[in-house]
Amino acid sequence: MLKREKRNKKKFQWKGKIVLFGTNNIGKFNEVRNILTELKISVGMLRIKASEIQSLSLKEIARESALEAFKRCCLPLIVEDAGLFVDALKAFPGPYSAYVYKTISNPGIPSHQHTSGSGIKRMQLAIVTFLLMSLSLILSCKEEPHKLTANIYDNNLPGVVKDTTLYAIQDTFYFKTSKINTQFSLRLGLGSINGIEARPILRFTNFDVLPNIIQVDSAWIKIFGNGSQAGASTNPIASRLHPVRNVWVSNIDSVWSNYSDNIDNTILLGQLDIAPDDSNNYTYELTQEGIDLVNIWTDTSTATEENYGFIIDFDNADFIQYFSAINSGADPQLIVRYTVPDDTTVYRDTLSATFDAYLYQGDFSRIDDRNYVSSLIVHSTLLDFGLDDFLASIPEEAVPDISILSANIELPVDLNNSLLDPTYNLSNYVTLNLTSELSDPDVVVDSTSGFFAATREWASDSSFIQIASDANRKTLASMIRQQLFNQDQFKGFVISLIDNASDISNRIGNEKEQFSYLALYTFRESDLKKRARLIIKYWEPASPRL
Numbered sequence: 001m002l003k004r005e006k007r008n009k010k011k012f013q014w015k016g017k018i019v020l021f022g023t024n025n026i027g028k029f030n031e032v033r034n035i036l037t038e039l040k041i042s043v044g045m046l047r048i049k050a051s052e053i054q055s056l057s058l059k060e061i062a063r064e065s066a067l068e069a070f071k072r073c074c075l076p077l078i079v080e081d082a083g084l085f086v087d088a089l090k091a092f093p094g095p096y097s098a099y100v101y102k103t104i105s106n107p108g109i110p111s112h113q114h115t116s117g118s119g120i121k122r123m124q125l126a127i128v129t130f131l132l133m134s135l136s137l138i139l140s141c142k143e144e145p146h147k148l149t150a151n152i153y154d155n156n157l158p159g160v161v162k163d164t165t166l167y168a169i170q171d172t173f174y175f176k177t178s179k180i181n182t183q184f185s186l187r188l189g190l191g192s193i194n195g196i197e198a199r200p201i202l203r204f205t206n207f208d209v210l211p212n213i214i215q216v217d218s219a220w221i222k223i224f225g226n227g228s229q230a231g232a233s234t235n236p237i238a239s240r241l242h243p244v245r246n247v248w249v250s251n252i253d254s255v256w257s258n259y260s261d262n263i264d265n266t267i268l269l270g271q272l273d274i275a276p277d278d279s280n281n282y283t284y285e286l287t288q289e290g291i292d293l294v295n296i297w298t299d300t301s302t303a304t305e306e307n308y309g310f311i312i313d314f315d316n317a318d319f320i321q322y323f324s325a326i327n328s329g330a331d332p333q334l335i336v337r338y339t340v341p342d343d344t345t346v347y348r349d350t351l352s353a354t355f356d357a358y359l360y361q362g363d364f365s366r367i368d369d370r371n372y373v374s375s376l377i378v379h380s381t382l383l384d385f386g387l388d389d390f391l392a393s394i395p396e397e398a399v400p401d402i403s404i405l406s407a408n409i410e411l412p413v414d415l416n417n418s419l420l421d422p423t424y425n426l427s428n429y430v431t432l433n434l435t436s437e438l439s440d441p442d443v444v445v446d447s448t449s450g451f452f453a454a455t456r457e458w459a460s461d462s463s464f465i466q467i468a469s470d471a472n473r474k475t476l477a478s479m480i481r482q483q484l485f486n487q488d489q490f491k492g493f494v495i496s497l498i499d500n501a502s503d504i505s506n507r508i509g510n511e512k513e514q515f516s517y518l519a520l521y522t523f524r525e526s527d528l529k530k531r532a533r534l535i536i537k538y539w540e541p542a543s544p545r546l
Contacts, residue, residue: 003254005464006122006172006176009283013447015309016047019036019042019043019044019077019078020043020044020045020046020077020078020303021043021044021045021046021077021079021080022046022065022066022069022078022079023045023046023079023080024115025176026045028080029045029425032080033434039134039302044401046069046146047140047308048051056085061081061307062079062080062081062334065079065081066078066079074378082331085390086526090309091527093184093480101348102540104471105386107198109496110205114118115314119474130412136336142401145396146218150309150335154391155530156169159401159536159541159542160341160539160540160542161480161537161538161539161540162537162538162539163535163536163537163538164390164393164535164536164538165307165524165533165534165535165536166385166387166389166390166533166534166535166536167385167528167530167531167532167533167534168384168385168531168532168533168534169384169385169386169389169413169523169525170383170384170438171369171371171381171383171384171438171491171522171523171532172238172382172439172521173371173372173379173380173381173382173440173452174378174379174380174381174382174443174494175378175379176378176379176380178410179252179360179375180375180511181250181251181252181357181512182250182251182357182358182359182360182512183249183250183251183355183357184327184354184512185325185357185358185512185513186226186324186325186327186328186513187226187227187322187323187324187325187328188223188323188324188325188332188356188357188358189320189322189358189360189515190202190237190239190274190312190314190317190320190321190322190323190358191232191237191274191318191319191320191321191323192231192314192316192317192319192320192362193229193315193318193319193320193419193515194231194365194515195328195364195365195421196320196362196363196364196365196376196377196515197317197360197361197362197517198320198358198359199259199311199312199313199314199358199359199360200223200311200323200356200357200358201244201248201251201309201310201311201312201355201358202221202309202310202332202353202355202356203248203307203308203309203353203355203356204297204309204314204334204351204352204354205297205327205354205355206308206351206354207297207298207300208300209349209351210298210338210349210351211340212300213299213340213341214298214338214340214347215295215338215339215340216294216295216298216336216337216338216530217337217339218285218286218289218291218335218337219285219286219290219291219294219334219335219337220283220284220285220286220335221241221270221283221284221286221332221333221335222281222282222283222284222332222333222335223281223282223324223332223333224279224281224282224320224323224324224330224332225277225278225279225281225282225322225323225324226279226322226323226324226328226330226423227278227279227421227422227423228276228278228319228320228321228322228422229319229320229322229419229455230276230423231318231319233318234275234276234318234319234481235275235315235318236273236274236275236512237273237316237317237319237321238271238273238276238314238315239271239272239273239274239312239314239316240265240268240269240270240311240312240313241268241269241271241284241286241290241310241311241312242263242264242265242267242268242310242313243263243267243269243270243293243308243309243310244263244264244266244308244309244310244311244312245262245263245264245308246262246308247308248262248308248309248355249355249360250357251357251358251360252447254317255358259311259359259361263311263313265313266291267289268287269284269286269287269288269289269290269293269310270284270285270286270287270290271284272284274321275456276319277321278423280400281295286415294334296386298336302515309355311359316358320515322423322514325356326352326353326354326355326356331352331353332352332353333350333351333352333353334350334351334352334354335349335350335351336348336349336350336351336354340393360515361378362377362518363377364377364419365417366417366518366519367417369413369521369522369524369525370417370519370520370521370522371520371521371522372517372518372519372520373429373495373496373497373516373517373518373520374497374516374517374518375428375497375511375512375513375516375517376512376515377517378497379517380440380494380495380496380497381407381494381495381520382434382443382492382493382494382495383410383492383493383495383532384438384491384492384493385492385493385532385533385534387480387483387484387487388487390536391484394540398540400540401540401541402538402539402540402541403538403539404477404478404480404481404484404536404537404538405477405483405537405538405539406473406476406477406536406537407467407472407473407476407477407480407534407535407536407537408442408466408467408473408476408534408535409431409455409466409467409476409495409533409534409535410459410461410464410465410466410532410533410535411455411464411465411466411495411518411532412464412520412521412525412529412530412531412532413462413464413465413518413519413520413521414519414520414521415462415536416429417519418515418517418518418519419515419516420516421514421515421516422520423514424513424514424516425456426455426456426457426458426465427456428456428497428498428499428511428514429454429455429456429465429495429496429497429518430452430453430454430455430495430496430497430498431452431453431455431467431476431479431493431494431495432451432452432492432493432494432496433445433446433451433479433482433483433493433494434443434446434489434491434492435489435490435491435494435496436491437491438491438492443494445494445496446479446482446490451475451479452475452498453467453472453473453475453476453479454468454469454472455467455468455472455495456468456469463529464528465518477536477537479493479535487520493518497511497516499511499512499513522533
């Protein structure tokens with residue numbers, strides 16, 4: 001592992017008297033700015049829309065709006081709320097003045113009250129009095145940062161939009177030694193490619209839907225193709241069904257420490273040649289030994305511990321065929337044909353698997369001077385772009401006012417030493433904030449739910465992958481803002497794979513639907529085109545506004 005060099009960091013701190021005003025109303029902003037400028041306080045416009053609660057209390061409405069806005073951006077800010085309180089109408093419309101204006105407009109208000117002049121005067125006095133008491137809440141950044149959903153950027157303020165490119169100054173990759181639980185995968189793998197072997201395991205236990213006493217005379221196992229990864233050739237896989245010796249729930253149970261010890265390969269339940277196909281259906285006709293085993297399973301008087309399911313095994317393969325798993329919409333099926341006592345009718349029923357997973361073993365070849373991002377044999381790439389050096393390049397007086405507008409990470413890929421699943425491609429590759437040091441043996445990431453930037457877009461020439469879409473690049477800008485404000489907490493970025501069905505946790509590399517890996521060039525590359533780079537678009541004030 002690489003060790004992170006210690007550098008003097010320039011903290012991203014507010015300096016001078018500056019207030020951020022949370023509003024989308026440029027008129028309100030200009031009014032507040034004119035007032036506070038006389039007090040030598042600078043005002044920045046924070047374009048962020050906070051929801052307003054329904055309440056008769058302006059204080060409560062403003063307080064909740066300020067708290068919500070603060071949680072979303074972690075910036076010191078003020079918000080303002082106002083209402084119209086008419087004495088003659090018992091303080092109506094109060095905080096709902098905007099709604100009343102939209103529905104009956106200003107002339108409609110006097111028509112709903114006493115028409116005396118004193119009534120009008122009392123209304124005007126209430127407006128003036130309340131404007132003098134308009135509530136502003138000022139918060140400081142004490143909480144853990146949250147997602148920034150809007151940028152501090154006002155076209156009416158003098159400044160310039162700039163961009164800069166930071167190249168990785170340190171990088172390494174993290175290898176997760178523990179196996180991934182494939183029990184809840186939506187696909188089951190069979191075969192071998194680039195050093196990895198995969199074998200499905202299945203159990204059928206819901207025989208209570210059948211009559212109590214039956215005699216099975218034929219049975220089939222039906223599975224549904226769900227993509228494939230072809231290797232150098234596409235010779236069919238000679239697959240076989242064998243019974244399992246011990247009870248299991250998932251592929252990481254101890255009984256699978258050596259899979260061959262937990263199967264009886266002397267008993268052949270069925271066999272079938274499997275050719276690579278994205279959507280073909282495969283049906284195994286069970287042998288007499290397989291039918292006998294199904295009869296044992298369907299006998300409700302038999303101890304359930306005797307039903308350990310079966311494995312789909314093989315000897316040689318140069319591709320991986322995937323099948324749909326439980327809850328995928330195309331569950332593996334056991335089809336039985338049977339009769340019942342004192343009945344000549346032949347019945348046929350279909351049962352869905354109740355347990356499935358797939359075993360995997362082996363490793364893929366890696367070369368020196370490459371970082372890896374992979375599934376199953378889990379690797380994640382860690383990157384440090386030296387954001388503190390970026391701050392050092394900005395005039396000190398401008399640092400408090402800069403706004404990160406958008407950002408992108410470009411990761412050059414060694415395609416000759418990479419493998420992608422054609423069904424998923426880059427769909428599950430993401431960028432996360434790193435909260436542990438690059439040299440730490442255990443990698444920890446920001447566990448804020450859903451706070452990551454999808455990294456699933458190829459360059460036009462396929463030389464690198466990058467952050468996808470404008471929304472994800474704005475999310476990356478928010479992640480950079482977190483790092484600038486909290487350099488002691490955030491240490492860089494993690495490129496990893498995540499499970500389609502799970503939220504981000506502080507554990508990474510949970511993807512189990514595919515076998516995939518990317519070889520990324522390291523920061524040692526002399527050719528800058530092959531080095532990971534962070535491109536930041538930001539706004540900088542033209543001159544100090546303090």
